[in-house]
Amino acid sequence: xxxxxxxxxxYYFNLLYKKGLSYGxxxxxxxxxxxxxxxxxxxxxxxxxxKNDLVVIDLKKxxxxxxxxxxxxxxxxxxxxxxKNFKKINSIFHAHTFYANLYFLKKDKVPCDEALKKENIxxxxxxxxxxxxxxxxxxxxxxxxxxxxxxxxxxxxxxEAFAILDHFENLCRIEFLKTEGLKIKEAQNLIKEIYFERxxxxxxxxxxxxxxxxxxxxLQAIRKKDKSKxxxxxxxxxxxxxxxxxxxxxxxxxxxxxxYSQFCPRCKKKPCExxxx
Numbered sequence: 046x047x048x049x050x051x052x053x054x055x056y057y058f059n060l061l062y063k064k065g066l067s068y069g070x071x072x073x074x075x076x077x078x079x080x081x082x083x084x085x086x087x088x089x090x091x092x093x094x095x096k097n098d099l100v101v102i103d104l105k106k107x108x109x110x111x112x113x114x115x116x117x118x119x120x121x122x123x124x125x126x127x128x129k130n131f132k133k134i135n136s137i138f139h140a141h142t143f144y145a146n147l148y149f150l151k152k153d154k155v156p157c158d159e160a161l162k163k164e165n166i167x168x169x170x171x172x173x174x175x176x177x178x179x180x181x182x183x184x185x186x187x188x189x190x191x192x193x194x195x196x197x198x199x200x201x202x203x204x205e206a207f208a209i210l211d212h213f214e215n216l217c218r219i220e221f222l223k224t225e226g227l228k229i230k231e232a233q234n235l236i237k238e239i240y241f242e243r244x245x246x247x248x249x250x251x252x253x254x255x256x257x258x259x260x261x262x263x264l265q266a267i268r269k270k271d272k273s274k275x276x277x278x279x280x281x282x283x284x285x286x287x288x289x290x291x292x293x294x295x296x297x298x299x300x301x302x303x304x305y306s307q308f309c310p311r312c313k314k315k316p317c318e319x320x321x322x
Contacts, residue, residue: 050203051076051083051096054136057207058085062092065238066214067140071195073118074138076203077128080104084124086115104128123175127199131184134199136206141195144218149192152224156216161187161209168192188213230298236287244288252292256285 054076061067061074072091075084082102085091089098100121101111107125109117118124124137148156149168157163165187169177171194178189187209189197196213200206222231244252259282266274290297304310309317 050078054083054203055094055096057203058094058138059092060207061138061140061210064211066142066210067091072138072140073120073124074203074206075118075121075124075128075136077104077135081110082121082125082128084117084121087118088116123178123197126179127182131182131199133184133201136200136203137197138200138203138206138210139195139197140210142210142214142217144221145190145196145214146193148217148221149190152220154220155190156213156220158216160212161216166190166213228298229301230296232283233287233290233297236284237291240284240288241291245292249292252285252288256282256289259285 054074058074061072069092070088070090073085073087075082080103082104083099084102085094086098086100097113098115099111100109100113100115100117102108102117102121102125103110104125120139127134127137153168155163155166155168157166164185167178167181167186167189169181169189170192174191174194182189187199189199190213191197196210198206198210198213200209227235259278263275263278263282266278287297308315309319311317312319
């Protein structure tokens, strides 16, 4: 095997954890190279996995040929079955992504678009999914989502398997937010995912100045009574405020509800009856 291919596999699997698509002990992945399968081990932390941590299996004999005493993922049988039956699939990623799991707790409608069509996605319930999936999966399958168990992505390469999983999670996030709305905690996490790495490198006072500038633009939009501009600057101001909360390691949802739970924190009434305010 070309060393670069195995390095790519390691890189994209670790990227699952860096992007928050998987966590802790959860998730697994595999790579096919001719008659060898490289698969993640079971029962150990997956974040920061290295090449020496992988279990190597002979696909034809279904026998472990790596020298370490590590055992393969408990879902190795499914990985092997896929590789034996679908020659174009060379990498499988499995992760317990946040929005996909949350979305399918309430919905059965499969989110799709031009990149991931409905025919590319299989949705199953957790009970006996391994027995039933063999009658459903085909050459066009890219995503297999098991309710309460997570998502499998099937790709021609590690980068494709990762991209498919990442894309599906984003589709689920969009559909979830359309129906459920964006909560404060989710908004703060979203801003952290997008901007934290960049903004944390900047001096904190400079981030504060960016926030103040956005507040100024918000006030100008109000003065001009420009509704579309007011909406735009409201979003920008809120986003920068969430950035400051992230940089200060403040959970806005938690601290807001701590002070403003059921009534006015001063007069203890709802609606507020405070005088001279």
